[in-house]
Amino acid sequence: MEPELCRTMKEVRLGVDAADAALIALLARRFGYMRAAARIKQDRDAVRDEDRKQAVTDAAVEAARVQGVPADLVARLWEDLVETSIAYEDREWARIRG
Numbered sequence: 001m002e003p004e005l006c007r008t009m010k011e012v013r014l015g016v017d018a019a020d021a022a023l024i025a026l027l028a029r030r031f032g033y034m035r036a037a038a039r040i041k042q043d044r045d046a047v048r049d050e051d052r053k054q055a056v057t058d059a060a061v062e063a064a065r066v067q068g069v070p071a072d073l074v075a076r077l078w079e080d081l082v083e084t085s086i087a088y089e090d091r092e093w094a095r096i097r098g
């Protein structure tokens, strides 16, 4: 049910749970690309790429603005998302070559 049509907290929470499940599926896919990056990057120092991090965050903030989501909140989320991705990619880089 669309958020604007919700009349009860039960309806709201069903919608939130469904959105969270969809987000987790997308995160699983995004993290899959981090495993691919860890496999492809030969140099461990290349795991962190500040220019690309900035570009990814800028794109997310712009997409959020178009969709009417507060840009400052998305910038904060993407800071955490990309830093978490870097940590995961670094861990995978070491695991693959361990």
Ligand SMILES: O=C(O)C(=O)C[C@]1(C(=O)O)C=C[C@@H](O)C=C1
Pocket (backbone or CB within 6 Å): 034, 037, 047, 048, 049, 050, 052, 053, 056, 081, 082, 085, 086, 089
């Ligand atoms: O684009 C890359 O090089 C990635 O490894 C992906 C990613 C990301 O989370 O989008 C992660 C680490 C880099 O710092 C930049 C971006």
